[in-house]
Amino acid sequence: MEKKILFLLAWLMLVVTGCSADEPQTELPDTPPEEKPEEPLEPSGDKKVLVVYFSHTGNTRTIAGYIHETVKSDLVEIKTVDTYTDDYDALLAQVRKEVADEYCPPLSTTVENISSYDIIFIGYPIWVETAAPPVRSFLTMHDLAGKTVVPFCTSGTSSAEASYRLVRSLCPQSEVLEGIQIRRGTYDTAYDRVIAWLQKLGIVELNNKSNDEK
Ligand SMILES: Cc1cc2nc3c(=O)[nH]c(=O)nc-3n(C[C@H](O)[C@H](O)[C@H](O)COP(=O)(O)O)c2cc1C
Incomplete structure (x- = not known):
């Protein structure tokens, strides 16, 4: 009987806290929908991205x-030594x-010409409620x-x-714009939200479909 109650409690915890939802999954479609621009668009204001x-x-x-497929940009993956x-x-x-420990894992990636960029997108998974540690390493190693x-x-x-907050604290002399978070379970709308966010930030101007149709 006691075992049964413990099992029920454990199951309830999983449902309420969504603990199982924090395990990694790869569900995002590799290819965005068809309406994506054929060529990446020039960023507004002639910026290097x-x-x-x-x-x-x-x-x-x-x-x-x-x-990267929407905005003309260079793409770099941050890799750790280990x-x-x-x-x-x-x-x-x-x-x-x-x-x-606020540990900075050593990276095998450095961007030598970081000073030549105007806009730097920095992407990461949330790990233990914050940005994955390699982000701390990258932002500490590079002057932004x-x-x-x-x-x-x-x-x-x-x-x-x-x-x-971590990104802002590691880039105190940068302008940190509003980020975007793609949560598990919302992947079907991820591409559209990314495009809308890029437009909202004023980084690209896409021809609005509804305007074209008018
Ligand atoms: C070690 C570890 C810790 C995680 N911690 C969290 C967390 O605290 N909160 C959360 O929402 N997701 C958490 N996740 C889930 C990841 O953020 C999610 O699966 C993410 O999309 C993985 O991105 P990636 O495929 O680019 O590595 C964690 C995943 C791992 C492997």
Whole structure:
């Protein structure tokens, strides 16, 4: 009887907290819908754009691809010297420690010509309620003073606010624009939301379909 109650409690916890939802999944479609621009568009104001991202299971890579295919930009993946394990429990334990210690994992990626960019998109998964540690490494290693920094992230159910705070704190002399978060379960609308967000930020101007139809 006691066992039965414990089992029910455990199940209820999973349903209420959505813990299982924070396990990695790769569900994002690789190819965006057909209405995507044939060629990436020139960013407004003749800006030079870099899209840089860290991704462990591919979701953030997909979003980085959406941005890169829409805005004329360079695309760089942040890679760590030591690859993170695919064992979820071991990874979670490691990341918890890295986040608590504000650890900067060594990267094998550096962008030598970072000073030549005006706008830098920085993408990451939410890990343990904040940006994955390689983002801390990247932003610590590169001087983004005077640049426009634009965060984007993928996640389970958590808020992205702590990660945005981290980005702002690591880029105190940059203008950090409103980020976008693509939560699991909302992938079907991800592409459209990314495009709308890029337009809202004034980074690209797309021909509005409804205007064309008028
Ligand atoms: C170690 C680990 C910790 C995670 N922590 C969280 C979390 O705290 N909150 C959340 O919403 N999602 C969390 N997730 C889920 C990821 O943010 C989500 O699966 C993301 O889309 C993965 O991006 P990627 O495929 O680019 O690596 C975690 C995933 C892993 C592997």
